Amino acid sequence: MRLESRKTDEGQHVVELAVPAMHCGGCIRRIEGALNALHGVVGARVNLTAKRVAVRWEGEDPPPLLETLQDLGYDAHFYSPTEDRKDRVLSELLRALAVAGFAAGNIMFLSVSVWSGADAEARDLFHWISAAIALPVLAYSGRIFFRSAWAALRRGQTNMDVPISIGVLLAFGMSLYDTINHGPHAYFDATVMLLFFLLIGRTLDHVMRERARSAVAGLARLGARGAVVEDEEGGRRYRPVEEIEVGARVLVAAGERVPLDGEILAGTSDLDASLVSGESEPLTVAPGARLQAGTLNLTGPLTLRATATARDSFLAEMIRLMESAEAGRGTYRRIADRASRLYAPVVHSLALLSFFGWMMVAGDWHLAVTIAVAVLIITCPCALGLSVPMVQVVAARRLFDQGIMVKDGGGLERLAEVDTVVFDKTGTLTLGRPRLLERNSLDQEALGIAAALAAYSRHPHSRALLDAAGTQVPGTAFEQVEEQPGYGVEGRSGDAVYRLGLPSWALTNEEDAGEGGTVLSRDGRLLAVYRFEDPLRPGAVEAVSALRRRGLALEILSGDHPAAVENLARRLGITEHRAATRPADKAAHLAALAGSGRKVLMVGDGLNDAPALAAAHVSMAPANAADVGRNAADLVFLRDSLEAVPGALEIAERAGRLVQQNFALSALYNVLALPFAVLGFVTPLIAALAMSLSSILVVANALRLNGSRRRSWRSATSKAHQASPATAPEAAL
Template structure:
C-alpha cells in the first residue's frame, strides 16, 4: 500500500514570520506596502487570520535584518517560525486576556451605571459631584486596563506616522473619558464615564467574539496541529533506542513506532506489521493493514503493533506539514475581492477621521455646544470602524479551506477559490485521471472448462497489465501446472495437458490457431484450435461518471485532452458522456488549445495527473490534480485532492461557488451597515454606546455569515476518527 506522496509546493524559498500585532486589514496593507518597498524583498504576503507574514527575499540577499528592522519600525515586530507550525498557544493567551478584560470592563460598567442612575434620578450639588468623582475613580483605571488592547495598537500606528482601525476606537474612548474628567474637575452637570466604560465593555465583547469565531474558522488548521508528533524514538546503529525531537529526524534514520502512537514523519516500514487509521488521507476510519515495504504518511495512527520504519523525508517536507502549509495559504491569494477589500481598508481610517472632524465642525457651527459636537463625533469614530469590510474575504476563505479539507481537498493558492468559482468548462486528462491506467475486461468470451483453466494459468504467470486484468476477471479455483515462456511484446506460451497454448498478440497467437478472429484485446488459442478474444476497456476512476454528471448539472461541460489514440479516447468519452474529446495531443497542443479558449474568454479548469500535463495545469485558468499524480503535476496544480474519487472535483467547484456567494454577501452586509449607521451617527441619532454595539455586531455578522459555508465541516474540519486514540 504506497503512501500518498508528499505534495509539492509551488513557492520558492520563503521565510515565515509570526506577527501577533496583525489585527485588521489596515495592518495587512501597512506591512505589505512597507516590506514590498525594501530592495531585498521579492514578494510579501501578510495573513490576517494566522497573524503571520510570508516573505520571499531576492536571491543572494544579504540577510533578514533589514526586514526585521522595518517591521519593528512600523509597529509589527515579528519572529521567524516554521511554516508548518500552526500553534495556537499565543492565540489562546490573547483570548484569555480579552476575556479577563471583558470581565473587568463589565464589572466597571455596572458600578458606573449605578452612579449614573443616581445622577439621572435628580442628584444635585455635592451629591452629584461625589457620584461623579466615584465614577471617575472606577472608570479611569478600568478604561486604562481593559482598553489597553485598543490604546497599544493605536499608539503603535500613530508612532510610525500611520493609522489603523484601532485609532478611531482608542480616540473615541479617550475623548469620552477625557471630557468626563474635565467636567468632573470643573463641577459640570454631565459626564460620560458610563458611556466610556460601557463602550469599552461592548467593544471588548465584540473583539472577543470575533477572536473566538476566527479560532473556529481556522479549526481545520488547528486540528492538524493535534496530529503533529513532537518526539520520536530512533533505533541507533548499535541497536539501542533514544528519544529525539522530531525536528532532529533526518531521512535514513530508523524509528520505532509503538501501537497507539502517531507516525511522526513520512516513513517506509522495514520491520513489523500493523493496522493503521489513515483517516487523514482517506477520510475513512476503517483500519488498513500494512507490512514491510509499505510507505506511511505522517499523522496516521498506528493501531495494533509496533513497527520499525526508515524515514523518507524530514518533518518540514512530510505529508502532514505540507497539508498545514496549504491550509495556511488559504487567504493569501489576491483575487479581485481581496484587492477591493485591501484598497478599502487602506483608505478607510483617514476617511473616518476626516468625517468625524467634519461632523464636529458642523455641529459646532449649528449648536455652538462643543461637548455635544464632540459626543457626536465620538459616535462617528466608533460606528464607522471598517472591521466588517476587512473580514469579508479572509474569514470566508479560511472557512472554505476547512470545508475543502473535510472533503479531502487541499488548496495551494487562496485566489484559486475565486478562479474556480468562475470556470466555464472542465478539461480532463484521460489516462491516470479519468481512468486508472489499468485495463479491464469488457466482456468474457464463452470458454469451456479446459480453455478457462488454460487462460487463467497463462495469465497468472505474466506481469503484463492485460494478463493481470484477465486473471482477476476469471473465477478459477486453481491453475494447471504449466511450463511458461513469456515472449516480450508478444505474449505468454505454455504447454497444458500436452497441448500448446498462447495468450497475447493476435498475429502471434494466429500462428498456432486454426483461424484468426478479428477484434481488439488479447487473443488466446490452443494449437489448432479456435481463437478467442478478450476485449479490453480502460478502468474508470472511482466517481468519474458521477463527477461528469454533477458538473453537467452545474452547466459545466467537459472535454478530454489526451495524448492517446482517437479510438481509446472516443471510448472513454462515450462511457462518460463528455461533450468533446481531443486525442493525440502533445503538451504543446494542450497549451495551444487552452490559450485559444482563453482568447475566447472561456475559463477552463484543467484536471490532470501526469508529467505531460504539467504545462497544461500551469496554463489553465485553475487546475486540480490527485495526490497520486506526478510530483511535477502536483506542484503545478492549484488544488490537490487526496482521495481517488473524482467527485472531489464537483465538490470543490460547489464550495468555491458558495464561497463567492458568501463573500459578496459579506461585502453587502458591510456596505449596508455603513449606509445606515454613518448617516444616523452624523445626524446625532447614535450614542457612543449604540455605535459600539452596532460596530461589533457588524463584524460578528460577517464572521457568522462566513461560517454558514458549512458549520459542521468547519467545527469538525478534520474527521473525528483522526483524533481517536487507542485505549490504554
C-alpha cells in the same frame, strides 16, 4: 546571493526568497513593484500561497533584494525546500483570539454591574479592574494589528489595520483617562470586543488561505531521494540523487520510480507512465529507450545511463512549471483584498473630519475625540472581514457534506466565475484502472489459468485479470513461474508451458490473436484473448450534460494517444479535444485560454496535470489522484462520481451571491450608522454593540447557505437528466 541563485540558460540568475509576513493582495503589489524597480532585476513574481518570491536578475553584482524587502517591512530569507511547514501564524492567531474572547466575557460581566446602577466607588473599582484586564489583552492580542499598522506607517503608507489600531488605542486611552478622572463611562468592553470580532475574521481568513498549500513540495516528494549507482569496477553504492552526474550508471529495481532522466543500457520492463504522460496503457521499454524521472518501473530491473542531473530532470522542469503557474495565480486578488483598498482612506478621512468639525462646533477636545473614536469603531471592518471567510467556511462545510474538500477560499471565488471546463482523460473522465471486457462470455478454465499467472505480475492488465477472476474461478498450480519484462508471464505445469502476454511472444502464429490484445497460450497455441478498457468514471455522462446545460464550454486535454481520446470525446459528445499533450503543452494551452479572456476550470489527476491544475483559473482533482495533483488543485472530490464538478459550481455560485449580499449589508450598515456617529448620537460602547450586531447579521446571512431548502445538486441533476431525452452520445453509452 550568488551562491543561492540558480543560473538559467540565458545567463540570468533566479533566486527564491521566503517572505512569511505576506498576507494580502496589497503585499503582492508592494513587493513586486519595489523589486522590479531595482537595477538588474529582470522580473519578480510573488507566490502568496507559498509566501515566496522568485526573482530573476542579471549582471555581476546581485541587487539588494533582502535589504529592499526589509525596508518595506518584510523580513525575508533564502527559501529552503526543507523549511519547517508548521503554521506558526495560525497558532499565534488562535492564542490571541482565545485571550481576547476570555477577556471580553469577563469585562462584559463587570460592565453589566456598572449598567445595573453601581455607586461611584464600585463603578470606579470595576473600571480599574476592566482596565487591568484590557491592558495585557491589548498588548498581546492587539499586536496582530499593531505590527502590521506600524510596518505600513513606517513606510509612509496605510492599510486596513491602521484605522483598526487607531480606534482600539484611542478607545482604550479615552477609557483610561475617564477612569482616572472618575468619569461615568469607560469603554474597555468595546475595545476588547472589537479585537475579539476582528480576530475571528482574521483567523477564519487565514485558515482558508493556508489550506491552499503549494503543490511543489508534494511534487518534490514524488522524486527519489537517491539511487544505486554502479561504478566502472562493478561496485554498487547508494548515492543521493543530487550527487548523481550525467553519464552515471543507475540501477532501477522493479517497483521503484525512475530517479533521473536516462537512457536504458540493459534490461526490459513495463513502465506505468500514466502520472507523467497520461498514457493509459503500460509502456514496454528496452535498451535504447529514454525514460523520464517520475515514471514507475513495473516488472523488470533496468540499468540506465543518466542523461540529466536532478536539477535538469523532467521532475525539476515540472517543479519550475508549477512555481511559475502558482505565482501567476497568486496575482489574483480576492474580493476582500479589493474591498479593503478603499476602506482605510475613507475611514481616516471621516474620523478626522468628525474630530475637527466638533472642535469647531463645541470646542471640547474630549467630546471631539470620543465622537472620532465612535466613528472609527462603528465603521470597523468586522462585518467586512467576516463577509468572505464566514461564507467560505459554511460553503466548505456544505461541499464537504457532498464529498468535496475545499483547499482554498480564493478557489471558491474563482470557481463561481468559470466559463470553460477542461478535463483530463485518464483517471479523471475514466477511472484509470483497466477492466476486462466480456467477462461472462470467457472460458472460465482459461481465465483461471490466466489469473494464476497474473498473480505473479504487477502489470495493470494482470491486476485486471485477477479482479475479474475473483475467488470463484479455480486456479492452476505451476511448478515454475517467471516474468519476462516487457513480454509477459511464463509458467510451467508438468510438460506444458503457458504464457500470458504479448501475442508476438506467446504464440507460434501471431495472427491467431486477430486484432491483438493480451493472450493466453499453451505451448504456443492460443487458448484465449483478453481485451481491456478504461471504464468511464461514474457520473461522467451526467456531469458533462449538466455542465453543457449551464452553457459552459467543454474540452478534453490529455496526454493519451489520439485514438483513445477521440473515442472518449465522441462517446461524451465533447467536440474540443487534444491528445498527446505534454505537461508544458497543457499549461501553455490553459495560459492561451486565459489570455483570450476565458476563466478555466481544470479537472485532472496526474503528475502530468499538476502544472495545468496550478495554471488554471481554478482546479479540481479526484481523491485518488497523485499526491501532487491533489496538492495543486483548489478542490478535491472524495467520491468517485464526477457529478461533484457541477455540484461544486452550484454551491460556489450561491456562495458568491451571499458574499455580495454580505458586502451590501456591510455597506448599508455603514451608510445608516455613520451619520448617527458623526452627529454625536453614538457613544463608543453603542458603536461597538452596533458593530457586533452587523457582524452577527453577516454571519446569519452566511448560514443561509447551510439551511437552504433548495434541491441538492445531485437530485437536480438526475431529475433534469431523466426529464430530457437522451442525446446521441448518452444513448450510445
